[in-house]
Amino acid sequence: MKRTIYWVLAVMLFTACKSMPVTESNSHKAVNPIIWADVPDMSIVRVDDTYYMASTTMHMSPGLPIMKSKDLVNWELVSYAYNVLVDNDKMGLNNGERAYGNGSWAPSLRHHNGVFYASTFSATSGKTHIFKTTDIENGTWEEISFRPSIHDHSLFFDDDGKVYLIAGVGRITMVELEEDLSGVKAGTEKLLIENASAPAGDNIMLPAEGSQMFKVHGKYYLFNITWVRGGMRKVIIHRADQITGPYEGKLALRDRGIAQGGIIDTPEGNWFAYMFRDFGSVGRIPYLMPMKWQDGWPVLGVDGVVPDTLDIAVKNINAAGIVASDDFEREQGDNSLPLAWQWNHNPVNEYWSLQERSGYLRLKTSRVDADVLQARNTLTQRTFGPESAASTVVEVSNMKDGDFAGMIALQRRYGLVGVSRDGNSSSIIMVTNESEEPREVVRIELNQDKVYLKIACDFNNRADKAYFYYSLDGEVWTEIGESLQMAYTLPHFMGYRFGLFNYATKSAGGYVDFGYFDISDNTVE
Template identity: 25%
Template sequence: MIKPIAGILLILLVACQPQSRTEDRITSSDVQANDISSVYISDKGDGTYDNPILHADYSDPDVLRVGDDYFMTASSFNCSPGLPILHSKDLVNWRIVNYALPHLNYKENFDVPQHGKGVWAPSIKFHNGAYYIYWGDPDWGIYMVKTNNPFGKWSNPVLVKEAKGVIDPSPLWDEDGNVYLVTAWAASRANINSVLTIWEMNAEGTKIISEGKHVFDGHENHHTAEGPKLYKKDDYYYIFAPAGGVSTGWQLVLRSKDIYGPYKEKVVLAQGKTDINGPHQGAWVETQTGESWFLHFQEKGAYGRILHLQPVNWVEGWPVMGIDNDGDGCGEPVLTYKKPNVGKNYPINTPAESDEFNDGKLGLQWQWTANHSIKWMVHLPGQDYLRLLAYPKPETTTPLWMVPNLLMQKFPAPEFTATTKLKLTLEWEVWQSKMAGLTVMGNDYAYLVLAKDEEGYKVELYNGSMIDKYTAKESLEAAASISSNEVFFRVDVAALGLCSFSYSEDGTNYKKIGTPHQAQPELWIGAKVGLFCTADPRFRTGGYADFDWFRIDELQKK
């Protein structure tokens, strides 16, 4: 849903104003320019905002303020590049500016899709002039990267603790020089959960040096306590942790004057009478003016884990989130609220969506489904299209579910239209050996392809369904002949993620193909939309697809 015209007018008035930065070394000159979304804007342009602030899948967010700048990261699982870095000036308007993990290069197995594995629940911190991100890989352990410039290059990953099932790390550098890390546990790997543990680290934050100590047991009242964030305020140690499950839980806060407890507990945010289920894992942040805010996610089916922003009021040492209508110390999520006071007004920003593929640069919204390879794409300076090479699938029977060279982005809104123009060049005339197209990917998925057989060029719609993390079954649903190797593909995403595919030979008249596909979430993430070009490994290498552009537009209601 597009916000009022007043908001768009505000964009025009303020877009040319320069933005300040807190430190000379922090620059965003290399960050790709960002167009304002045509399908979802949280900022209402009148000093207020609507939740969610991002109707996109940024699972397990953590937020940090340094001076006048806010930085956020989120889980990226098996996708590459990983650890997205988003930047904001006011906590409402965000844009993607970088990735801290270009490749999941700490383990070779991420060269193929590892659905649901990889980078879980990161935490971003600032200490002694450096930015740190810690995350848990549930199969390998706790890792860390760091930088002096969040817009630039981050360090190679450091293994802080080798472990299976230790997840959701959050560090704290204490005033006395001690360094701590709180974690949770993944039952699928560690065979325990609902327990939070404190570990001591070395001064550099690069290695755990203690055996750890459990500080909270949620089995009795707060099952599935996880995603802890560790803070210190007014001589108290605080652990913010969701409990009760992603879809049905609540926000729990623990506090103690000793890092190892005992901790008192209080539920400070719950769904209440709202439609905001969860509300789940997130981060507390203070503005320059002393206001407190909490950014968290809500699980929303095919759309993934979308982001909300709640005001926080400290009452008798406890952070009450949202609006506490009955005065019991537990708030409910707000749907509309005044924007944070950050000292001044800033332009409206949204994460990148559409991409014209100009000048050899991909937009930062794109991720691959595995560690990306230079062999998948040719995108030269001055080139105004994206060339995806017809790269062979691992096996002839490999479903799209396990193809690593899928170029994908998150669903950006409840409703939208995604359209692309492509041209398929086969080079060697081997019928049905190469194809390119548009896909909506999830546990159930669909994809529309351009291919060729003995009768000529055709478009085909396939349906797929995950069997397990490594296999899926697929079937051809519909096909139609077209006159050339150039075509426009479109998917209309309606309410609740109902997707209708269509194609056009002239870019004006679109023909529906097949039946609507119900988008589904993937393992821990929402559905994604994107592009690909593949080849049958049995036949001669050669061929490519040129994508002129990829555009996200408002869904036109019929």
């Protein structure tokens, strides 16, 4: 019998608190991280009493996610700036090409004269992309793109009507854009800061980057990060009376590597800074900290530390606003997916459907692939901490010889559990790619047309372990194979994802039906 477990937000309320004791003083206040999931490179704007945040999702489609909040703590997905960034071999997983760790990076979100702008850049397209809309939650986005691809830039609208991109690695420069944002005005590049890393010293491993520019009280404030050898990422702030400089800089924060972001004010006039922290295999997770002004400088945190408990009287919903269970039930003609879903690279839409069989996601093979990392139409959602699990049921009667379908903990060092069809027989197998080559750990004969699969992730104290399970009835679960020691790798540059996949190794034309996707904040059901 098909099982559907609906997502209950109440279950998530204390998820982000599990790693710290809940006391009388902090039980009704928000805690850090505000989301224990991969939400890097945040850029935030406020419009009246509503905040909007953009983030990086690289090789995923749709991309450049937009989230909404009323309290700076609890966020929900409301849109994406684009469905497909660029249609080329890398983003399409064609001809052996792939865009892992590329796609689009580090967006800059702005609101100017009633229009929202979300800009990004991409080595995959070789361009800078600017998306704009008047309705950030429900409207369509218009794209403007031009060369070159300007790395980690900050889009900035000045009071005199001029529009700039500020960017650089170590050496920070600025260019002015055409009035319609269609490109860079020739001859406008200007050096702002020769060595933006200088306030952190001379022993620099990663020069200052990740620019975000703000104008407050008539002064210009430029935020960057830098990384010293043998140390951690630090926040550098430069300020000037004119956008062209001269700039003076200072070291603004050195705490657990929490860095890269900016500042935002509340309707009441309070100020906060937002940054992210590299946190093992779950990814880069967002932190919020109080901020005050002192002698014309932003002072981040409390006595130089980002507090674990925030003086904000709300309870975290953690990742509840950016992940979602799905029963795959749709009205006739509705082939849409909740915003929590993203495809690994560009999808091929004619090879997946929510309409061909009511209440099921059908994934069809379209070609022969050598491995799951090259397979198209893998549908993904974020994992999250401190614990998360995802389960599904897959019906396999229409697989062809050589087909492989199931569930993956997706990163370069992946683990998966699924069904392999060999001739007329099927097997449940568990595969780990903890080293450089995938390794089949165990194979169990399957004598029925459906099987239930589950992956559970433990991020407590950076354990970074994934466990794999199967069930023949959806009630009794059996662990299969071995645990995966998850690791955040730069080739993928992304926290682990739960994924549903189906690909052919011999001939195309088979398909499988997934009956549901249930996600939970507990590794034990």
